[in-house]
Amino acid sequence: MAKKPATIQDIARKLNITASTVSRALNDHPKISRHTKDAVWQAAREMNYQTNTMAANLRKGKANTVGMIVPRINRHFFSNVITGVESVLNPAGYNLMICQSEEKLQKEIENIKTMIANRVSGILISLSVETRNTRHLQRIIANQIPLVMFDRVDPKLQVSQVVNDDEAGAYDLTLHLLEQGFRKIMWMGGPRISSIYRNRYNGYRKALESYQLSPDAMPCFEGPATLVSALDYMRDFFQKGNRPDAVFATSDYMAMGTLQACQEAGLSVPDDIAVAGYSNEPFAALISPKLTTVEQFSEEIGRATARLLLDQLMSESDETISRKISIKPKLIIRETSLKRKK
């Protein structure tokens, strides 16, 4: 038979004191005598007592838990953001409740419900690619739950946000390609309904314009940010005889697909064609030639996001603070984009 876990009542009975005293002792309340505390602690140990968090939280009306919604946990970027978030939230006494939207709006909505039902102290969210509007976030705001968006955000929303400065990252990268002498720079991007790809496109465009070039004159592919989608497209693209000088892929995986297509087509990188990615995935430095890309500082994004939330959690006032932080990414120049000296 599964014996019931011990309660503070059980401890109280055993020691002939009341539950309130036990509760206080357990929480190291200053007005409880050393003697009583010691007795309680020992009894607790002996009886294998464990606080019932649900009961405590119900009573206190809060759970010291913050909810975090990410599209997918097994993406390098997001798992690093999580690590960053925990590194500041845990020391502050909060637990993280992680949910995956699996890039689906419907899941995102359900996750939000679960979190509200759990009375989380705050919510951190990065939108799914499917998400076009943020009506479902209103629920969070209506319930007065502090909200911080990160990475994939809705810039129009009046809530704290932490983003990568995607525009700057893409701008720097494109400029680098231009400085290397490339003029026909293909755009290979994820869907621009998503803020991150839209911003990267803007950076790309601005860099081109600074050289009196127009993105409209450049080859362009927009599709899922995956290796296969890029590989399939480029295979066909090369077969039709197209030859851009360089390819700016908005993800290292798309860059990878492009590199494989180049290899199949017998094109040498970077001599025949340059390739650059985005995100600095672990493999970017490991492949040969090494991939030029942009480092996003994902853990720092997580830490900043968590700090913004803590700000709101700590703040006495009820006025919602909505700060926007933009983490400056760093261009990492490696081999795939360097024009060799002839």
Place this chain on the structure above:
Amino acid sequence: MAKKPATIQDIARKLNITASTVSRALNDHPKISRHTKDAVWQAAREMNYQTNTMAANLRKGKANTVGMIVPRINRHFFSNVITGVESVLNPAGYNLMICQSEEKLQKEIENIKTMIANRVSGILISLSVETRNTRHLQRIIANQIPLVMFDRVDPKLQVSQVVNDDEAGAYDLTLHLLEQGFRKIMWMGGPRISSIYRNRYNGYRKALESYQLSPDAMPCFEGPATLVSALDYMRDFFQKGNRPDAVFATSDYMAMGTLQACQEAGLSVPDDIAVAGYSNEPFAALISPKLTTVEQFSEEIGRATARLLLDQLMSESDETISRKISIKPKLIIRETSLKRKK
């Protein structure tokens, strides 16, 4: 002012019925009239009602939450296991509470406490490298909480376990190297206090023995399973003039470090030296030459782990079922281990 969230009492008052009726309506109890249900549903919507899970769980005495402890969330292997676990637990109505031990025993102990305090329905754990004994797991067992270990397990413990058949994986891989004609096969492994590396070593040894070779005659390095640890060691090792035929690294990262050291030393892979890894990290197929490795089916490990837990959760009897499942890994032969035809 943060207005308090609506409760079933609030709804009851508004509709002039009792809280119990509201509760039943909300849970779609069969004996409540269509009419009442509709009224309740609508009122709930209007008042922006959200169940207070803490209260419900406290009352029900359980939370339908299972706890999962992994060394690190941002490791490809573990985040995939998590995905697998969620894919079977979520449909069954359970939520996952994920904690990271950060490879520290102390954190592991704290995580377990948190989970017991949260009255989780079950616990899934993969031990930290630091963990030498499993005394702290007794707490879980003492509390009658179903426990399933995966990947890094304590084989002596009488609880359900899901592991990769590391011995078979390492055996197959070593055999492949032997069949390719390599005879001086270096062991480059993670710490053998950990079950996974110990088992891989056994597979390696057995394969060697089947060729009348002894592991003691082979070069050997045991250290942290990271790129740098391997790189540092091999750099020095090569400098001293050592030249194994092949290197069996127990992680793709160690293999990667070895490959870099080879490059620095001017050794060509696989012509001068063969290299093989373990885990089939995403980059393994992307580097050049492509890395021979072992696929572990991490998502399947997650699914199997979750299923074993569900078995116990569903089972009426109190006798602990302890099944052990071993997922057969698959050798993936790529370029780094293929002896070229002369």
Place this chain on the structure above:
DNA sequence: GTGAAAGCGCTAACAG
């Protein structure tokens, strides 16, 4: 320094 009493929000056995 400790006790008494109330209640967080919900569910469920029992009654009608």
Place this chain on the structure above:
DNA sequence: CTGTTAGCGCTTTCAC
């Protein structure tokens, strides 16, 4: 079909 009643385990005023 719905109401009454009790209580899950804890915290926290208010007493003394």
